[in-house]
Amino acid sequence: MDPRDLSHHSPYVPGRGVEEVARELGIDRSELIKLSSNENPHGPSPAAVEAIHEHAERVNVYPKSSHTDLTARIAEKWDVGAEQVWVSPGADGSIDYLSRAALEPDDRVLVPDPGFAYYAMSARYHHAAVETYPLSIEDGFTQTAEDVLSAYGGERVVYLTSPHNPSGSVISHEAIRTVADATAESTLVVVDEAYGEFAEVESAIPLADERDDVAVLRTFSKAYGLAGLRIGYSVVPEGWGEAYARVNTPFAASELACRAALAALDDEAHVRESVDTARWARSYIADELDAETFDSDGNFVLARVGDGAAVAEAAQERGVIIRDCGSFGLPECVRISTGTREETREAVDRLNTVLAALEPGAEA
Numbered sequence: 001m002d003p004r005d006l007s008h009h010s011p012y013v014p015g016r017g018v019e020e021v022a023r024e025l026g027i028d029r030s031e032l033i034k035l036s037s038n039e040n041p042h043g044p045s046p047a048a049v050e051a052i053h054e055h056a057e058r059v060n061v062y063p064k065s066s067h068t069d070l071t072a073r074i075a076e077k078w079d080v081g082a083e084q085v086w087v088s089p090g091a092d093g094s095i096d097y098l099s100r101a102a103l104e105p106d107d108r109v110l111v112p113d114p115g116f117a118y119y120a121m122s123a124r125y126h127h128a129a130v131e132t133y134p135l136s137i138e139d140g141f142t143q144t145a146e147d148v149l150s151a152y153g154g155e156r157v158v159y160l161t162s163p164h165n166p167s168g169s170v171i172s173h174e175a176i177r178t179v180a181d182a183t184a185e186s187t188l189v190v191v192d193e194a195y196g197e198f199a200e201v202e203s204a205i206p207l208a209d210e211r212d213d214v215a216v217l218r219t220f221s222k223a224y225g226l227a228g229l230r231i232g233y234s235v236v237p238e239g240w241g242e243a244y245a246r247v248n249t250p251f252a253a254s255e256l257a258c259r260a261a262l263a264a265l266d267d268e269a270h271v272r273e274s275v276d277t278a279r280w281a282r283s284y285i286a287d288e289l290d291a292e293t294f295d296s297d298g299n300f301v302l303a304r305v306g307d308g309a310a311v312a313e314a315a316q317e318r319g320v321i322i323r324d325c326g327s328f329g330l331p332e333c334v335r336i337s338t339g340t341r342e343e344t345r346e347a348v349d350r351l352n353t354v355l356a357a358l359e360p361g362a363e364a
């Protein structure tokens with residue numbers, strides 16, 4: 001027998017892993033600079049690593065108080081009610097929880113194109129259909145309420161990404177409010193702030209608190225450096241709080257993930273260093289890379305290089321792993337995550353060599 005018809009579901013295409021590439025090139029992994037998955041180049045917070053060691057011997061028990069403590073800590077951080085904080089395995093887990101809580105079969109969701117693949121994937125798992133609103137490379141992927149509203153047709157969920165992946169553009173509070181005001185009462189506006197810590201703009205979480213139609217996604221995968229642990233959350237309107245117990249996968253946020261997140265939240269120095277480095281590196285890349293780049297508020301920079309796949313391939317041969325944006329529908333672009341200062345300088349240097357060699361008219 002077979003699974004159900006999954007032909008409308010597209011597989012998620014992750015950035016390539018270091019081991020995978022090192023093995024293929026027959027080199028040591030330490031020779032590679034991996035800038036393909038927007039991970040934290042400083043690693044996890046040392047306090048988080050310590051918390052993992054400290055709690056390792058208690059993983060025979062289901063995570064209960066750690067989950068409660070983390071929820072309370074996040075609620076305190078944002079000054080919202082604990083029931084408004086939905087802790088999940090990554091922000092991706094929160095996307096699923098919101099899909100479960102919001103979507104009936106044949107509902108529709110509205111997502112940005114280009115955009116983060118998982119919004120559509122999750123919607124389809126939950127038997128909903130997917131519509132898109134365009135963000136245009138020609139206006140530098142600026143995000144306006146008009147762009148979203150001109151495509152809006154009563155969808156149940158509208159996704160906004162700020163900072164946007166892969167472009168790095170942000171959307172203002174005013175625009176979020178305009179979208180939420182203009183859409184139907186039954187429409188939930190989800191603001192994905194996976195890269196919120198790196199941005200110069202304020203979080204939209206206060207909007208989720210004051211309104212009944214805005215939810216915000218956050219994660220420990222990026223600025224906090226805990227991508228491998230899978231821990232994130234959403235902040236939902238007050239009236240949605242009660243739904244969590246009905247939709248969450250029991251104990252899906254693991255004991256070690258919750259403990260590490262708690263420790264990471266208190267390690268302000270680690271987040272500050274991570275954010276400082278990303279801000280420095282994104283302007284370094286914009287200034288020094290010999291290609292058109294787009295203003296980014298994230299820990300990555302999108303660059304228009306001509307043939308993104310060819311550039312990513314040639315970069316990899318020089319030990320720099322970057323993201324070819326074909327899977328985002330931007331075949332002429334690559335996305336470069338910010339590394340440490342040393343990695344970023346070295347990567348830009350190697351990328352400029354690649355770009356010069358691939359330029360039309362360059363010697364083959």
Ligand SMILES: *Cc1c(COP(=O)(O)O)cnc(C)c1O
Nearest residue numbers: 090091092116165194219221232
């Ligand atoms: C990385 C990312 C996420 C979620 O990542 P998790 O690891 O599941 O927390 C969500 N949205 C965007 C736009 C991302 O780039």
